[in-house]
Amino acid sequence: MGKPMLKLLCLLLLPASALVAVLCWLPNWSSVGKAVPIETVEIVQTYPHDSQAFTQGLVVDQGKLYEGTGQYGHSSLRIVDLVTGRVELMTPLEQRFFGEGIAVLEGKIYQLTWKERNCIVYDQATLKPLNSFNYSGEGWGLTHDGRHLFMSDGSSTIRVLDPNTFRTIRKFRVKQGARSIDRLNELEFIQGEIFANVWQTDQIVRFSPEDGTVLGWLDLSNLYPLNQRASDQAVLNGIAYDDKNNRLFVTGKNWPNLFEVKIVSVPTIR
Ligand SMILES: [Ca+2]
Numbered sequence: 001m002g003k004p005m006l007k008l009l010c011l012l013l014l015p016a017s018a019l020v021a022v023l024c025w026l027p028n029w030s031s032v033g034k035a036v037p038i039e040t041v042e043i044v045q046t047y048p049h050d051s052q053a054f055t056q057g058l059v060v061d062q063g064k065l066y067e068g069t070g071q072y073g074h075s076s077l078r079i080v081d082l083v084t085g086r087v088e089l090m091t092p093l094e095q096r097f098f099g100e101g102i103a104v105l106e107g108k109i110y111q112l113t114w115k116e117r118n119c120i121v122y123d124q125a126t127l128k129p130l131n132s133f134n135y136s137g138e139g140w141g142l143t144h145d146g147r148h149l150f151m152s153d154g155s156s157t158i159r160v161l162d163p164n165t166f167r168t169i170r171k172f173r174v175k176q177g178a179r180s181i182d183r184l185n186e187l188e189f190i191q192g193e194i195f196a197n198v199w200q201t202d203q204i205v206r207f208s209p210e211d212g213t214v215l216g217w218l219d220l221s222n223l224y225p226l227n228q229r230a231s232d233q234a235v236l237n238g239i240a241y242d243d244k245n246n247r248l249f250v251t252g253k254n255w256p257n258l259f260e261v262k263i264v265s266v267p268t269i270r
Contacts (some may be wrong), residue, residue: 017209020031028119034177038217041250041261048085049251051230053078057111058100058187058238060249062122065240068102068111070253075099077111077127082249085258091127093120101142101186103149105163110149112139119166134168141187143194145209150194152187156180158194158212172205176214182207188239190248197237204239204250220250223259230254 006032029059049055054075057068073076075093080086085156098114108130109122119133149161156173171201174181174196183199189231192208195218202221207214231254238251251258 015170021261034214035174036214036216037265038219039263040219040222040257041248042264043223043259044247044262045260047083047258047260049089049255050080050085051254051256054233054253055186055238055251055255056100056140056253058188058240058249058251059102060223060240060242060247061104063242063244065249065258066102066104066109067238068099070099070114071096072096072098075113077102077109077122079127082258084093089127091122091129100139103142103150108163110142110163112142112151114138114140135161135166141185141196143189145167145189150189150209151245152184152196152201154183154185156182156184156212158161158184158209160209161182172210172212174212174214176203181207181214186237186239188241190241190245191237195239195241197235197239199237200235202236204236218263220261223250223261224252224255224257 007267041119053067054070055067056070059066065082067078067080069076071093071231075097077091078087079089081088097116100112100114102108104124107124109124111120115138117134121132140154143150149163151159152159157171159171160169162169174184185197185199188195193206196205198205204218205214209260225246234252234254236252240249247260249258249260
């Protein structure tokens with residue numbers, strides 16, 4: 001290439017490279033204008049819920065409610081009649097385990113434990129333990145997209161796991177712009193998004209399972225007033241989605257009710 005041609009090429013490329021440099025330099029370029037909707041819910045139906053259940057995992061599958069409960073000496077995995085709240089089948093965990101999130105996938109139930117680094121796998125119909133997997137760190141919430149498990153650990157990080165090996169395939173952080181959203185607890189995969197309880201709040205955050213980008217918030221502070229709760233541990237925790245009938249259920253730790261709710265848009269953004 002001759003010198004005149006090289007000069008011309010440099011002149012042509014300079015504005016483009018300058019633009020790229022500016023775009024890369026902008027610290028929150030990907031988050032500019034990322035205000036997201038805050039929505040609330042209306043109660044469609046109220047059902048009884050075992051107020052002794054320290055809810056850590058909640059799933060609806062084929063019209064049945066599956067619940068995982070926590071606390072040492074009280075942890076369990078349950079099949080619950082959705083309408084009456086009656087426990088139909090229950091497997092208690094060993095005293096050394098503090099039960100956490102659950103996911104139901106291909107005839108198996110996966111139940112995390114808090115600090116015991118042990119995911120117990122059960123037969124879905126009998127709740128009989130089949131095997132278990134080890135993992136590092138803490139276990140909080142669990143859900144799946146039909147193929148992989150998604151696991152929270154109390155931070156803003158979500159691990160994507162192979163359900164056959166529990167190997168971590170990838171990880172991402174849940175972020176709204178530059179702000180990490182941590183204390184992610186119970187999870188639910190809903191129509192291509194993940195919904196997560198944010199521990200010790202009445203807020204649910206919705207985010208992308210691809211990269212953790214926050215897509216919106218649900219404010220559920222209207223469901224169960226703080227001054228009626230038995231303790232400050234009785235926080236919102238438990239999201240279950242009935243994908244066949246498009247029904248959304250929520251409850252909390254030691255809440256006396258489980259609610260079917262409908263999302264209602266309100267004209268606010270955060
Ligand atoms: Ca769930």
